[in-house]
Amino acid sequence: MxxxxxxxxxxxxxxxxxxxxxxxxxxxxxxxxxxxxxxxxxxxxxxxxxxxxxxxxxxxxxxxxxxxxxxxxxxxxxxxxxHLYEGTRPYPGMVEFIASLNQAAIPWGIVTNKPAFLTEPLMAQVDELPHCGVIVSADTLPQRKPHPAPLLYACAQLGVEPTACLYVGDHIRDIEAGRAAGMQTAIAGWGYLDPLENSAHWGADLQFADVSSLHAWWSQL
The missing domain is CATH 1.10.150 (DNA polymerase; domain 1)
Known part of the structure; x- marks a missing residue:
């Protein structure tokens, strides 16, 4: 399991x-x-x-x-x-990783500080990543990351305990929100990290250079 x-x-x-x-x-x-x-x-x-x-x-x-x-x-x-989905694409390896989650019936979702009027029409076009279980946008709740409320809300919508959830993000606010929610956290090293900022100080449980590394680690669980 x-x-x-x-x-x-x-x-x-x-x-x-x-x-x-x-x-x-x-x-x-x-x-x-x-x-x-x-x-x-x-x-x-x-x-x-x-x-x-x-x-x-x-x-x-x-x-x-x-x-x-x-x-x-x-x-x-x-x-x-x-022009939401012209140059935008899933990161290399993400299609395969999401497919593996779907095949294993592991629910997945999105918690973002992007407003819903952008998030929802964008994800409606991303056919390569089906079966997203929940989307929590910046304005879904009064709070937004780094507050843990959006992550806790997402878990409630999926029917899972926060302690049994992994949150993956590329910003310190993602890690702070995940930790405050009681989740394990992983830094998306492939994302928009500031090269002048040391992500090792964020307090994440895990960090991956690319999606393939995350997928390989997940496959060993």
């Missing part, structure tokens, strides 16, 4: 590589203001910081403070919402 009753994933930078479409959205806004585009390496480093983080990187905090930031943010989100 598997050691875990369920697996929960962060979305951006863990389950899906969404940086191509997030980057296209911020670069669209930069284009409209005749600003230099952000390179892919920068986008991947700050993708977890959301629309505001991308805009700060593109315009600089000083210039952004002099602009209509809500309007720029809405322009970014509007473009992104219209």
């Amino acid at each position: 598997p050691h875990f009753a369920a697996v929960l994933f962060d979305l951006d930078g863990t389950l899906l590589d969404t940086a191509p479409d997030l980057g296209a959205a911020v670069n669209h806004v930069l284009d409209t203001h005749a600003m230099p585009r952000l390179p892919d390496a920068v986008i991947r480093r700050i993708a977890s910081d959301g629309a505001l983080g991308l805009l700060k990187a593109g315009f600089g905090e000083e210039q952004l403070a002099q602009m209509d930031t809500p309007e720029l943010r809405q322009a970014l989100l509007d473009y992104y919402a219209a």
